[in-house]
Amino acid sequence: MKRICSLLVAGALVFPLVIPGAGAAEAAPATLEETAQTAAQAALTTGGAQSIQYAVWQDGEIILTGHAGDYSRTENRALTDDMLYGIGSVSKAYTAAAVLNLAEEGKIDLDAPVTAYLPDFTMADERYTDITVRMLLNHSSGLPGSTTANGFLLNDPDTLAADTLLEELSGETLKADPGAFSVYCNDGFTLAELVVEAVSGMDFDAYVRQAILEPAGLDNTWFPGEDFDQSLLAKTYLTAEDTRALPNETVGIHGTGGIYASASDLAAFGGQVWCTDAVLNQESRTAALADEYARGLWPEDDEDVVSYGLGWDSVHWYPFAYSDIQAAAKGGDTIVYHAGLVVIPEHNLAAAVLSSGGVSTYNEMAAGQMLIAVLAQQGVEVDQTAHTLPAAERAEMPAELMDYAGIYGDSSSAAIVTVTADGVLSTGNTPLYYYSDGSFRDENQIVMLKFVEEDNGQVYLWQKGYSSIPGLGEQPSSSYIYVKLPENPVSPETQAAWDARSGKLYLALNMKYTNINYPLALPAAALATDPVNMPGYMAFDRIVDANRAEGAAQIPSLYGRDWQNITMTEQDGVEYLSLMGGLYVDGTTIETLYGGPSSHSTIQADGYARWYQIGADAAGKTLTVQVPEHGGFAVYDANGANVAASWAWGDTSATLPEGGWVVFAGDPGVRFHLALTEAAE
Known part of the structure; x- marks a missing residue:
């Protein structure tokens, strides 16, 4: 199962894992x-x-x-x-x-x-x-x-x-x-x-x-x-x-x-x-x-x-x-x-x-x-001969392949694919060169890609290669990894609405206090747009209107899995993001944690988590929490790394990092009692 913690723009093709010198499985031991x-x-x-x-x-x-x-x-x-x-x-x-x-x-x-x-x-x-x-x-x-x-x-x-x-x-x-x-x-x-x-x-x-x-x-x-x-x-x-x-x-x-x-x-x-x-x-x-x-x-x-x-x-x-x-x-x-x-x-x-x-x-x-x-x-032999890509030579590329250049994406990334007249395909990373069989390959011919026009009218980037692991053998790959994303013109007002959200962090509200995401890392979703190079898209999602963006990658097998459809709503001047069953709140609206010696935080009737930013008044102090039976808290630094998590680790205290976050989650009505003291020298 694939876990998505945030929305980010990535731009790298997926290359098979190949460890040099590893072909078929090593010679089998005697027993x-x-x-x-x-x-x-x-x-x-x-x-x-x-x-x-x-x-x-x-x-x-x-x-x-x-x-x-x-x-x-x-x-x-x-x-x-x-x-x-x-x-x-x-x-x-x-x-x-x-x-x-x-x-x-x-x-x-x-x-x-x-x-x-x-x-x-x-x-x-x-x-x-x-x-x-x-x-x-x-x-x-x-x-x-x-x-x-x-x-x-x-x-x-x-x-x-x-x-x-x-x-x-x-x-x-x-x-x-x-x-x-x-x-x-x-x-x-x-x-x-x-x-x-x-x-x-x-x-x-x-x-x-x-x-x-x-x-x-x-x-x-x-x-x-x-x-x-x-x-x-x-x-x-x-x-x-x-x-x-x-x-x-x-x-x-x-x-x-x-x-x-x-x-x-x-x-x-x-x-x-x-x-x-x-x-x-x-x-x-x-x-x-x-x-x-x-x-x-x-x-x-x-x-x-x-x-x-x-x-x-x-x-x-x-x-x-x-x-x-x-x-x-x-x-x-x-x-x-x-x-x-x-x-x-x-x-x-x-x-x-x-x-x-x-x-x-x-x-x-x-x-x-x-x-x-x-x-x-039992006398049954399984062929484990190592495989290589089909033989081909560097060749002059037909000029019409340049027309395939454009924006490509899968369900979790997008990239600008360029094709030059001298037969070089690039996504901004490792260049691939044109070969006589119509493929583009890396210099070591570990992987090959081709543009494929499918019956559904879409243009795909097809990838083929072989992955070898010492002691485990070899596995082949032959799959569509990217699809060409169509132009998606939207009104200036709609584009502006999404651009205003670009770079914002939205913090999880409806994750249960027992959720494994709390100790993993800051449970958040980040939005990103590139109105110059990718107008009409929010990262890899197609913008539908000012408050809705949907996946666009119709790709079979694995690379089109888990569309991250996004719906934005607003209530009482606060913006919320819905994604894959999760509800997130605009992080810029989060209040600052009280820096005094004692306070409390209560989960309201909606059951949503309570978030606080760690400001200068509380930073460096030790937070001690009386954790209720049906609740938990977690602390994160400014980079989103977990510092403490009560349900996972049994933590009841933590030194607060400036610019970080504290979250309290639990059943409706549970109250957390907080004490702040100066950290010991």
């Missing part, structure tokens, strides 16, 4: 156990994980388990196979299984509209009635993306984000016609979670346990709020320097990313549910691993790590696809947990790699290396 440990250690080291746990399932049983790293940075406790990790978006495969199970029972038609099961689902876009259940599972619904402002909490099983999704979507528009293309979408799976509840008449967690977990024999898989030994959850940390572990992360959108499991249980889920008849029949399993991504717009060259099925990120995971072996993969990233699951149904194999910290893609690649070793023991 399966050594191969697995080497791969796990590579994922741990490369991703910077705290701990990692893995398991391999074959023919109905777990044949291998292991772990690497350290349980804690302060406690001397061994890692064990029964420890639990958040599996993040791998939860989507459980949601897909639940929907397919209901479909087998004749209770859901995948191609029926979502409104047939959720009559209260509405949007400010008449096309929403065309969204089908299938589109929720293959990411082609056209929904904006992720309404997750209160989706990631600490030690709080509140399902607020899921409970309010229908209300949040009621005022939103679609990014594309339903079914036009598949682009990663968290909200689709939260809607699918609601569909499961509506159709089954059961709580989502209870239905998944009854219909999926129990038939598959999974007894170490849990949901936030259930009664289980929470001391088994792997310790997590926000940074590499932290010595204080966080409270347990609780993701309140269970069908999107909230499940906990051990690696053994996750591998067994992959095997029992997707390789056998224990839960789903063969027809359902085959349907889930079909080329759903190919139903809509997609690059002609589909040699990519993303190839959506129903609930799966890839139904052609590499390097297995090079050997005509179908492997399905699903990765998951919360704020602090990361997961990878790879399943090979034709060989009754599944592997899971979970970590605290790290990167889900590395975990998936490690799982792949474990499965390659198992197949090798």
Whole structure:
């Protein structure tokens, strides 16, 4: 899952991660156990994980388990196979299984509209009635993306984000016609979670346990709020320097990313549910691993790590696809947990790699290396030959390619792309040179780009390359990374309204006091315009009117995910910003913290957080807070770095940095008592 903390203009193309000298995976050690440990250690080291746990399932049983790293940075406790990790978006495969199970029972038609099961689902876009259940599972619904402002909490099983999704979507528009293309979408799976509840008449967690977990024999898989030994959850940390572990992360959108499991249980889920008849029949399993991504717009060259099925990120995971072996993969990233699951149904194999910290893609690649070793023991070879870009030579560029120059963007950045007569493409960073196959390449030919005019009339920048990681192997990329943004003329008054907001900071109001964003960094949204070079745009969003800006990047796969549609409102002379389920207030209207010895702050009936700027009278003093049971406070310096956070760290005091901020959040009516004293010399 992608977390967006602020709106910023970026202007860099995405290059594959390539470590020089790394081609295919290094020569496999002598045993399966050594191969697995080497791969796990590579994922741990490369991703910077705290701990990692893995398991391999074959023919109905777990044949291998292991772990690497350290349980804690302060406690001397061994890692064990029964420890639990958040599996993040791998939860989507459980949601897909639940929907397919209901479909087998004749209770859901995948191609029926979502409104047939959720009559209260509405949007400010008449096309929403065309969204089908299938589109929720293959990411082609056209929904904006992720309404997750209160989706990631600490030690709080509140399902607020899921409970309010229908209300949040009621005022939103679609990014594309339903079914036009598949682009990663968290909200689709939260809607699918609601569909499961509506159709089954059961709580989502209870239905998944009854219909999926129990038939598959999974007894170490849990949901936030259930009664289980929470001391088994792997310790997590926000940074590499932290010595204080966080409270347990609780993701309140269970069908999107909230499940906990051990690696053994996750591998067994992959095997029992997707390789056998224990839960789903063969027809359902085959349907889930079909080329759903190919139903809509997609690059002609589909040699990519993303190839959506129903609930799966890839139904052609590499390097297995090079050997005509179908492997399905699903990765998951919360704020602090990361997961990878790879399943090979034709060989009754599944592997899971979970970590605290790290990167889900590395975990998936490690799982792949474990499965390659198992197949090798059976005499099945997987081709891991290193790949390079297709051969081409520097050439003279056709002059008409200069017409493709202009403003390009994805869902979180925008750049001015220039193309010169001598065949140089640039976004202001690394220059790319024209080659005889019509591509532009860097000097080392690590990556190639082409302009592609698609059937929908849009011009895309297509990127191809290969990423190699020592000990983990190679993964290909072939995707549209940018789309040419059309001119968007707006009135001078409308442009001026957005220009007046450029550079302003808007501070979060409706984030619950248990929200993980408080200890991460200042929870804020920043706006930016460039009226000279990008008139009609707010960063990467298309300006609609003086108070509304919407995403503009209609890009399949990943680069068009999570549109950040913005709505501005004003009340009593104060401006507010709404974004992805979050409500933010103009930071210039925040009052200064009282510098006297004692004061208090009370959360009002609206439940909004109370913000204060740290002025000269309070700066340098020690703030001590009597924190109520259902509340928390946090302190930030002038750069937005966290100084203290009561819910995360148990802090009750902090030295106040000048120009920084203090925020108090909690249930309506709770009161914080504050004391300011001179800091000790």
